[in-house]
Amino acid sequence: xxxxxxxKYVGTDFCGYQVQKDKRTVQGELTRAARELFSYExxxxxxxxxxxxxxxxxxxxxxxxxxxxxIITDIDVIKIPRAMSAHLPDDxxxxxxxxxxxxxxxxxxxxxxxxxxxxxxxxxxDPFEMNRSLYLPxxxxxxxxxxxKEAAGHFVxxxxxxxxxxxxxxxESTVRNVVYADVAREGDIITFKVSADGFLYNMVRIxxxxxxxxxxxxxxxxxxxxxxxxxxxxRAGMTAxxxxxxxxxxxx
Amino acid sequence: xxxxxxxKYVGTDFCGYQVQKDKRTVQGELTRAARELFSYExxxxxxxxxxxxxxxxxxxxxxxxxxxxxIITDIDVIKIPRAMSAHLPDDxxxxxxxxxxxxxxxxxxxxxxxxxxxxxxxxxxDPFEMNRSLYLPxxxxxxxxxxxKEAAGHFVxxxxxxxxxxxxxxxESTVRNVVYADVAREGDIITFKVSADGFLYNMVRIxxxxxxxxxxxxxxxxxxxxxxxxxxxxRAGMTAxxxxxxxxxxxx
Numbered sequence: 001x002x003x004x005x006x007x008k009y010v011g012t013d014f015c016g017y018q019v020q021k022d023k024r025t026v027q028g029e030l031t032r033a034a035r036e037l038f039s040y041e042x043x044x045x046x047x048x049x050x051x052x053x054x055x056x057x058x059x060x061x062x063x064x065x066x067x068x069x070x071i072i073t074d075i076d077v078i079k080i081p082r083a084m085s086a087h088l089p090d091d092x093x094x095x096x097x098x099x100x101x102x103x104x105x106x107x108x109x110x111x112x113x114x115x116x117x118x119x120x121x122x123x124x125x126d127p128f129e130m131n132r133s134l135y136l137p138x139x140x141x142x143x144x145x146x147x148x149k150e151a152a153g154h155f156v157x158x159x160x161x162x163x164x165x166x167x168x169x170x171x172e173s174t175v176r177n178v179v180y181a182d183v184a185r186e187g188d189i190i191t192f193k194v195s196a197d198g199f200l201y202n203m204v205r206i207x208x209x210x211x212x213x214x215x216x217x218x219x220x221x222x223x224x225x226x227x228x229x230x231x232x233x234x235r236a237g238m239t240a241x242x243x244x245x246x247x248x249x250x251x252x
Numbered sequence: 253x254x255x256x257x258x259x260k261y262v263g264t265d266f267c268g269y270q271v272q273k274d275k276r277t278v279q280g281e282l283t284r285a286a287r288e289l290f291s292y293e294x295x296x297x298x299x300x301x302x303x304x305x306x307x308x309x310x311x312x313x314x315x316x317x318x319x320x321x322x323i324i325t326d327i328d329v330i331k332i333p334r335a336m337s338a339h340l341p342d343d344x345x346x347x348x349x350x351x352x353x354x355x356x357x358x359x360x361x362x363x364x365x366x367x368x369x370x371x372x373x374x375x376x377x378d379p380f381e382m383n384r385s386l387y388l389p390x391x392x393x394x395x396x397x398x399x400x401k402e403a404a405g406h407f408v409x410x411x412x413x414x415x416x417x418x419x420x421x422x423x424e425s426t427v428r429n430v431v432y433a434d435v436a437r438e439g440d441i442i443t444f445k446v447s448a449d450g451f452l453y454n455m456v457r458i459x460x461x462x463x464x465x466x467x468x469x470x471x472x473x474x475x476x477x478x479x480x481x482x483x484x485x486x487r488a489g490m491t492a493x494x495x496x497x498x499x500x501x502x503x504x
Binding site for chain 1: 260261262307333334337342343344345346347375376377378379380382383384389
């Protein structure tokens with residue numbers, strides 16, 4: 001049995017999830033914390049590679065003894081979240097733990113992932129939203145939000161999302177199945193929520209950049225199907241900043 | 253006329269409000285921003301001196317030309333919040349501006365101030381609450397919250413709050429009039445809200461430390477009147493951490 005953990009982190013001070021030499025990463029911190037807790041070297045495998053600055057409300061990993069597919073410990077699994085969190089810095093915590101089969105893979109076994117993107121649209125910056133949302137100074141009307149909602153609806157379904165992928169990315173297939181995509185406003189916060197069986201590199205951030213262009217009237221909602229069909233990155237909007245993006249749910 | 257500003261700031265990276273040599277302070281940043289915006293030296297006067305790490309949802313200042321009691325500018329007052337915010341770092345913003353009489357004083361003219369203290373009481377730390385609330389790992393029951401509410405009620409009224417003042421503080425009178433004091437729970441967040449005509453040094457944080465002792469059953473709600481009467485700092489609870497405290501409202 002491997003250990004399966006659900007965690008949260010504030011992405012601001014991490015160079016993304018994946019271990020890189022001499023960089024502070026989420027995987028690096030988890031690997032160190034697991035070694036301290038279990039007193040042996042561990043392999044930590046994540047559900048995704050989030051970029052620098054991207055946050056996680058839910059991120060999943062498995063932990064096993066290094067080079068093996070099992071975890072050996074006397075610690076009661078119910079006590080793992082607090083025990084593991086005690087070895088982690090303030091910007092990461094483990095909030096759920098369970099045991100899973102040794103052949104479970106936290107990345108390959110994902111059915112759907114849900115991302116949330118937060119835009120702050122108040123009249124002036126809110127310091128408490130610093131690094132937690134994108135600040136959009138142009139006030140969007142209810143009509144603009146309705147157009148963004150309509151545009152988001154066009155993302156739903158199985159499409160080739162080449163136009164919504166960072167240029168130069170290498171990937172076997174650019175077809176993804178978007179289960180839902182919606183825009184909502186609550187006070188000064190505009191939220192884009194999207195779920196799919198997988199995401200291309202920067203896909204959510206390019207979708208958000210495109211939706212902002214729709215909100216600002218530069219792109220019409222009815223243009224979206226054609227932009228998707230074009231497969232042309234230059235037809236879509238800009239790549240919205242990393243710090244508004246949250247991995248929100250992972251469904252196996 | 254002086255300029256009157258309402259601002260917000262995240263206290264984490266400031267050495268409090270008041271200017272100190274070679275330290276990053278809110279007043280320091282505001283003084284620099286005002287000089288940049290108006291192109292002359294300004295006096296910035298605050299409503300209060302918040303400590304290092306303490307936040308403000310609302311903090312009030314006046315701005316006038318240095319050594320004078322007036323501001324001279326062509327900038328429309330409605331444009332000041334954005335214009336001033338553009339000269340401020342991401343952890344401060346100005347959200348309201350107006351003109352006030354030259355004899356108005358942002359500290360001496362305060363009628364009431366309201367503070368909020370946030371306690372995070374989830375099963376594990378929440379990284380998104382890092383530096384924004386006090387983490388209390390012992391789960392408080394509904395009964396514990398009810399006792400804290402009852403205890404808070406005893407703070408209301410005009411009392412000598414010597415027992416709730418940091419030892420060694422110098423002050424003319426230790427009598428303050430608390431208008432309301434209440435504890436509420438919403439999900440994993442416990443909030444203490446208190447309004448008074450003035451606060452002694454560390455008064456809210458000592459109140460919170462005492463309320464936590466009440467929640468944990470170490471002090472009974474009915475002990476509070478006697479603790480107040482004793483005037484003895486050692487009878488009250490510990491001083492709760494600065495990073496859970498927010499100056500929330502300022503009433504003139």
